Amino acid sequence: MKLIVLITALLVQGAPDPLDSEPWLTFAGDKGPGVGKHIVFVTGDEEYRSEQGMPQVAQILAKHHGFRCTVLFSIDEESGCIDPQVNDNIPGLEALDDADLLVLFTRFRNLPDEQMKHIVDFVESGKPVIGLRTATHAFDIPGDREFHRWSWRNGKWDGGFGRQIMGETWVNHHGGHGWQSSSGIIVEAASKHAILKGIKDGDVWDPSDVYTVRLPLPKGCEPLLLGRVLSGMSPDDGPCEAETRDDGTVFDKNNPMMPIAWTNVRKAKSGKKQRVFSSTFGASRSFTREGSRRLLVNACYWCLAIEDQIDAKSKVDIVGDYQPTKFGFGKHIPDQKPMDMVIKAQ
Numbered sequence: 001m002k003l004i005v006l007i008t009a010l011l012v013q014g015a016p017d018p019l020d021s022e023p024w025l026t027f028a029g030d031k032g033p034g035v036g037k038h039i040v041f042v043t044g045d046e047e048y049r050s051e052q053g054m055p056q057v058a059q060i061l062a063k064h065h066g067f068r069c070t071v072l073f074s075i076d077e078e079s080g081c082i083d084p085q086v087n088d089n090i091p092g093l094e095a096l097d098d099a100d101l102l103v104l105f106t107r108f109r110n111l112p113d114e115q116m117k118h119i120v121d122f123v124e125s126g127k128p129v130i131g132l133r134t135a136t137h138a139f140d141i142p143g144d145r146e147f148h149r150w151s152w153r154n155g156k157w158d159g160g161f162g163r164q165i166m167g168e169t170w171v172n173h174h175g176g177h178g179w180q181s182s183s184g185i186i187v188e189a190a191s192k193h194a195i196l197k198g199i200k201d202g203d204v205w206d207p208s209d210v211y212t213v214r215l216p217l218p219k220g221c222e223p224l225l226l227g228r229v230l231s232g233m234s235p236d237d238g239p240c241e242a243e244t245r246d247d248g249t250v251f252d253k254n255n256p257m258m259p260i261a262w263t264n265v266r267k268a269k270s271g272k273k274q275r276v277f278s279s280t281f282g283a284s285r286s287f288t289r290e291g292s293r294r295l296l297v298n299a300c301y302w303c304l305a306i307e308d309q310i311d312a313k314s315k316v317d318i319v320g321d322y323q324p325t326k327f328g329f330g331k332h333i334p335d336q337k338p339m340d341m342v343i344k345a346q
Contacts, residue, residue, distance in 0.1 A: 022339045023080070024092040025071040027058050032066025033309040039067050039300060040099040042119070044074035045107035045134045046084045048208060051332065052324045053284035054105060055341040057296055059319040065297065070095045073338055074109075082336050087111075087140075093118035100127065101303050104161075105282060107134035108152075116147045126272025128303035129165060130296075133282035136162035136211065137170035166278040167221040167264045168213045174258050175209030175229040178328075180240055182210045182281070184225035184260060184291070193224055195263070195277070195298045198312030203291025204281065205235040208327060210258050211280040217259060220266050225295075227260035227280070229253040235289065261295065263302070275303045284324035290316060 029035070041058055043050040051073055058069035072092045076083040088110050096102060096118045104119075111119075116139075123129055131138070137152035138161050149157035152169045159169035175182055184204030186196060210227035217223065230237040242252035264276040277299040286292040293316040301310045325331060 022337060023075050024073065024095070025055060025058070025338045025342060026068065026095075027062035027071075028068040029062040029064070029066040032064065033301070033306055034061060034065040034067030037067050037100045037304055037306075038095075038098060039069045039101045039103060040095045041069065041071045041103045041105070042090060042093070043072065043105050044084055044087070044090055044109055045105060046332070047107070047329050048105075048133055048282060048327045049284035049324055049332065050105040050132070050282065051082050051084060051336075052341065053282065053287050054103070056284075056287055056319065056322050056324075057103075057293065060293060060316055061297060061300060063319050064315040064317065067300070070099070071338070071341075079335070080337055081334070082332070082338065082341075083334075084332050090115060096122040101130065101300060102127070103130040103132065103300075104135045104138055105132040106138045108137060108140040110139070110141055113146050116141070116150070120147060120150065123161075123165060124269040126268030126270040126274045128275040128277075128305075130277045130279075130299055130303060131162070131166040132279055132296075133208070134170075135278075136166055136168055136280065138162060163218075165264070165266070165276055167217050167262060167276070168278070170211075171214060172212040173209050174212040174253060175227070176240075177209050179233065180209050180253075181205065181207045181230045181233045181235065181237065182227045182260065183230060183235060184281070184295070185228050185257065187223045187226060187259075190222060190224045193222075193263075194307035194310050195224055195261075195295065195302050197298060197310050198294050198314070199291050199298075202235070203289070204261070204286075204295050205289045205292060206260075206281040206283050206286040207233055208281070208283040208286075210253070210260060213258050213280070215256065215258075217262060218264075221262050221264045221278075223259035223262045225259070225261035225279075226257035228257060275305065277303055283327045285327070288318075288322070288324070293318075
């Protein structure tokens with residue numbers, strides 16, 4: 001199946017080369033259940049390399065499943081390069097105006113009102129949404145701005161986008177950050193859920209740690225996977241041991257285990273019933289695992305209400321040579337433009 005890379009540039013006057021000013025990526029497949037459906041990925045986090053992981057997932061969805069996928073990035077206006085530390089500029093959000101699904105993977109973005117409005121309008125329309133990892137604290141907009149209530153911490157809308165749409169905002173690290181990775185354990189009551197087709201315990205893995213969530217999750221949320229805290233940074237490591245604290249009490253991070261993937265069916269502002277998939281996993285190296293890729297692909301199908309077409313053995317192979325870097329602050333690859341993400345993956 002062909003993968004068509006559509007070169008869609010936001011040109012500025014005097015730009016010498018369209019490829020040099022490319023601010024986003026669009027991939028379109030030509031065959032599969034996703035033909036006719038448009039998924040927009042909005043990236044922008046300083047730590048977990050969403051700018052690497054999301055283009056790979058988009059190419060998988062396009063090449064193997066036929067979806068049209070647009071990937072947006074935090075862009076430095078002067079250089080035109082991807083810079084996750086630029087928290088106030090994600091060009092191309094107009095793509096949401098005709099999108100069928102939003103996949104959001106941002107952290108503490110402070111977008112100008114004219115950019116933020118495209119996200120707000122999409123979410124409030126009742127169209128489906130996927131939130132990954134730091135999307136629990138996707139926005140941090142000052143109190144005097146129009147969309148402040150979407151921020152992770154505010155007095156107008158408890159928990160902002162994270163709590164109200166995904167089902168949880170940022171609380172804390174539950175696993176050991178940077179030294180305890182995580183694997184997904186299927187919730188028995190959800191074992192027949194369409195999103196879990198082709199997935200078994202341990203298939204989903206992430207080098208990042210489990211996030212704390214408050215239990216139970218809000219009404220409407222259905223946990224699918226629990227996060228087993230591992231003793232180390234390999235998917236083959238066993239569960240971490242319980243800790244004995246100074247006061248003699250025992251703390252076991254795996255009792256109870258935190259939900260790390262769940263659905264949320266909620267009533268949107270438009271009155272429509274909205275499908276939301278949330279996961280606190282999503283570091284770029286997670287997608288070196290077939291199970292992690294399959295989980296997100298299946299979630300896209302479910303969100304778009306075509307879960308009857310999910311195949312437990314559908315192709316989720318990596319496209320090209322995918323070698324994501326280790327997560328961490330200040331570790332993004334500098335001087336990269338969106339088209340570089342295609343060149344490295346083809």
